[in-house]
Amino acid sequence: MSIKNLEKYLPENTLPHLKQWFGDHYIHIKITRGRKSKLGDYRKLPDKSHEITINSTLQPQLFFFVLTHELAHLIAFENFGGRISPHGMEWKNTFRMMLLESISVYSEDLKPIILQFSKSPKANFMASPDLVRYFQIEDYEDESSYIEDLKIGDQFIYRKQTYIIEELRKKNYLCSNINNGKKYIFKPLARVEKIS
Structure with missing residues (x-):
């Protein structure tokens, strides 16, 4: 899937960031049905290409956030080698840098939450109560x-x-x-x- 085909899932003004992050990497992007167990996933394939899966049901800002998380895996492994911990310091620092580079993409009410999260990025989205509240508030009925x-x-x-x-x-x-x-x-x- 080309970056252009991702546009319908993303907020505005994300393509310049994605083009920079994708670089010359060959990446298969798979848009999946909503999964309860995870929002996205990254794998390096035997042919040295990369596969990222992301749930199609995510709001655009969350879709971009999850895509950034998964691309941070790719970039960290490429920069520091395959022996690093998947959510270790190399990944955290890479993800932090990417979040700060792309902060303008997020809405004004979400920016402070992203900035706070970027101070110590968590491996699991559910470990950040502020992000969970922000993105799930509209997904449930009042009861x-x-x-x-x-x-x-x-x-x-x-x-x-x-x-x-x-x-x-x-x-x-x-x-x-x-x-x-x-x-x-x-x-x-x-x-x-x-x-x-």
Whole structure:
């Protein structure tokens, strides 16, 4: 897929950045259906070309952010060699530099969040509560809440199962499944439906 074909998924003014980052690399870009397990993925192929997959369901700014994350893998491996840690310092520094280079692409309300994130880029998008809140706020109906917005003792539905919040453990929540009595740990930004 050529860079030009990506335009419909991207915010305005991203092509100059992508052309610079793509350079002479041969990159296969695959646009996938929405995956719950990941937003994007990078692999170096046996023929020395590169493959990046990205979910088609992402908002344009998030699509560009994820593409930048995956391209940072490619550039870090090319610059520092294949033995570096996938999300080690080389990748973090590369990703940070790319985010700062392209900060003008993001909307004014998102820029401060991207700048804060760039100070210490996380491997997993879900590890950045501000980014998760920013991009998911429109994706859910009003009855959906973050578990961190509920109180100890509140009941909620998650994947058609009913739970009760028992306690906060560090940053995570220990919850009991009312149907089977088993206990589960939930991350603070798990999306759940509160039972009133």
